[in-house]
Amino acid sequence: MTEVIASPCATHSQSCCGDTVTLDIAEHACEVLQNAPVNAEYRHMIVAAPAGAALAQPGQFFHLACPPGAAGTSFLRRPMSVYGADPLRRTVEFLYKVQGTGTQGLATLLPGDTLDALGPLGHGFExxxxxxxxxxxxxxxxxxxxxxxxxxxxxxxxxxxxxxxxxxxxxxxxxxxxxxxxxxxxxxxxxxxxxxxxxxxxxxxxxxxxxxxxxxxxxxxxxxxxxxxxxxxxxxxxxxxAIEQHMGCGIGSCYACVRPFREHAGSDRLTFRRVCWDGPVFDLQETTSW
The missing domain is CATH 3.40.50.80 (Nucleotide-binding domain of ferredoxin-NADP reductase (FNR) module)
Known part of the structure; x- marks a missing residue:
């Protein structure tokens, strides 16, 4: 089941490796196929996803609605970078560290459960x-x-x-x-x-x-x-x-993820950009340390 989200812009053009595709931003109800630990800190989740979600490009992310966990409920979605996306198998993968309230909730999901994933979002690698x-x-x-x-x-x-x-x-x-x-x-x-x-x-x-x-x-x-x-x-x-940043909406509306960048490589002038909408992948030399 896929529900299209009303947003300032319902599509995002994404260039990757010479190809340009236009991706719909939608809220996807994804069936969890796997959510297994890979070591003491990280887990690997694979979900069945609609075709639009499985077209996610390297560097893009999804905004995940996290279920309640042992530490309580996460009221905001959790941005999660794409670890893998297969449009033929229609799967999306996430590799995440179980750390805060949101990821502790994600760790409770079992095969057959539903993950609410908004995306694919942002601009990936070019x-x-x-x-x-x-x-x-x-x-x-x-x-x-x-x-x-x-x-x-x-x-x-x-x-x-x-x-x-x-x-x-x-x-x-x-x-x-x-x-x-x-x-x-x-x-x-x-x-x-x-x-x-x-x-x-x-x-x-x-x-x-x-x-x-x-x-x-x-x-x-x-x-x-x-x-x-x-x-x-x-x-x-x-x-x-690729930049990690706390986010509110994930679609550029709330401006909660604004951070400074160099106007261009070598510049002393700063500009301010939304990590979720203008990134999360940015030019190496324009990115300031955090």
Whole structure:
């Protein structure tokens, strides 16, 4: 069952990997097919979704109505990035950390239950034409946001290198999924010291020297954002980052998710944009730290 939501604009044009599609923003009643833990902190949810929802692009998100959980009721929807979307199977996937009231409620959903998902929302990643080598640099929940980009980039003929950062090897996620798509995967962790900023920078410099990157992407860590901005400037390579932000409506009406961005790369002037409507994916060099 799908109910179209009345909004300031009921459609969103989304470019991804050279193709432009117009997606309807709608409230979808999705059947939960799986909602299983992947480690001590994260769960992987798969839902059956209408065709419009399953066309979600890498970097887009859904605004989820969370059921009550042990910590109480979440009155606002929870923005959740798309971990996977398959228009043939008509499924959408989410990878989420069980942390606050909303996600604790999501963790209670069982196969056969219904998830109320508004979307797909926002603007996702846009790969330039003839992109040859994409870097994915992610930590924590950023692994969920960037994972779909790998398959899209590889389908367009690009090579993908993914550097995944986590507190421990037990919390590393998506490595097998990324490898299965054809990405080259590198793992760094806090527990062995390999995630130290200086060591990550040296590793990225070596990878770039071997096969230069021509598109950079990151999500999940302010420290990694700043590192990739510096390297992008030095290498003269463009990129994008996906931003996490608390939201109210998710469709640009309430302005609760406004944050500052540089007017353009290298500019000292700031502009203010809605993360839900203008993003959540933004130019790497225009994004300010948080």
């Amino acid at each position: 790969l330039p034409e003839n992109t040859r080598h994409v870097l994915l640099l992610a930590r924590g929940v950023g692994l969920a946001t960037l994972a779909p980009l790998a398959a899209h980039a590889i389908a367009q003929g690009a090579r993908v290198t993914a550097l995944l950062s986590a507190r421990s090897h037990a919390l590393v996620m998506s490595a097998e999924r990324l490898s299965a798509t054809g990405a080259s995967v590198h793992i760094v962790t806090d527990e062995d010291g390999s995630s130290d900023a200086a060591r990550v920078e040296a590793q990225l410099e070596a990878l770039h020297a071997e096969t230069p990157f021509d598109f950079l992407s990151t999500c999940g860590s302010n420290r990694l954002l700043l590192l990739l901005q510096r390297l992008g400037q030095a290498w003269r390579v463009a990129g994008q980052t």
